[in-house]
Amino acid sequence: MKWADPVNFPWTMAFLPSQKTGTAGYVRYLLKNRPAAKIGVLYQNDDFGKDYVKALKEHLATRPVP
Numbered sequence: 001m002k003w004a005d006p007v008n009f010p011w012t013m014a015f016l017p018s019q020k021t022g023t024a025g026y027v028r029y030l031l032k033n034r035p036a037a038k039i040g041v042l043y044q045n046d047d048f049g050k051d052y053v054k055a056l057k058e059h060l061a062t063r064p065v066p
Contacts, residue, residue: 019048020055027059 004018016022030037041056043049 018055019052020058023052023055023059027056027063031063 005012030039039056039060041053043053
């Protein structure tokens with residue numbers, strides 16, 4: 001999410017969607033098509049990967065409780 005800092009870097013933007021935006025689609029798909037599935041995540045151990053996992057957990061936390 002470091003690419004989304006318009007205060008400090010007003011002329012910088014990411015080429016790809018942010019981790020938060022990208023994971024929203026994955027979570028919607030999983031909850032609709034595989035609601036009982038277990039989810040495993042492989043991620044790179046740096047800020048990019050950690051932001052990805054954080055965004056995924058945030059989206060999954062908003063799902064309705066069965």
